[in-house]
Amino acid sequence: MDSKKFEKISKALSDSSRIAILEKFKKKKDDCLYCTEVHDFLDLAQPSISHHLKQLVDADLLIPEKEGRNLKYLLNQSVLDDYIKFLSALKS
């Protein structure tokens, strides 16, 4: 991961609504989240939620999957790992 990518992911992680979305994955047995579910816990208008999910997808933190009219998201574990590796390298 280069520093430009790291910057983009950091930006995606620097908003409370987007952090709340990512944290939802922890609380779920299955590791997928539906767009509709996000409306249930985020008190934001639909275009705002769409915007935040797009930021996370553009940063490769979420992988979108169409299911008819619905959108399902998977957490991209490997990008998280790469991001953590970049951080660890800062320490050495």
Added chain:
Amino acid sequence: MDSKKFEKISKALSDSSRIAILEKFKKKKDDCLYCTEVHDFLDLAQPSISHHLKQLVDADLLIPEKEGRNLKYLLNQSVLDDYIKFLSALKS
């Protein structure tokens, strides 16, 4: 680390100048960086550099230490570790 703290650190990490500052620590034998050194590799006016360093200190990523007229910074390894722990917890 709570999510508010995580958000603040992510914001501090989401700027190319600040990432460049943090990356400088890697390239140094000793693990401290002087404010003056930052002027040498960042093409920014002095107040901008002061602003970026303040962001990193406010996020607890850097620990400032006065040395006469100069300012020395240490990388806060334990905050980086806590930040990484928060990220790892997202994966589970």
Added chain:
DNA sequence: TAGAAATATCGAAACATTTGAATGTTTGAA
């Protein structure tokens, strides 16, 4: 195929961040 549900896009308002010129403060050196 008409209508409704789920999501995306556009455009504008509100707000936050970045940047640097001007200026202030602190401290070491002459």
Added chain:
DNA sequence: TTCAAACATTCAAATGTTTCGATATTTCTA
């Protein structure tokens, strides 16, 4: 004790982000 060096603060311009109403698109269902 003056002067210069190092850093901080203030303020304003430029730019970027967040938010939502309005509207468009896609797809399911009756």
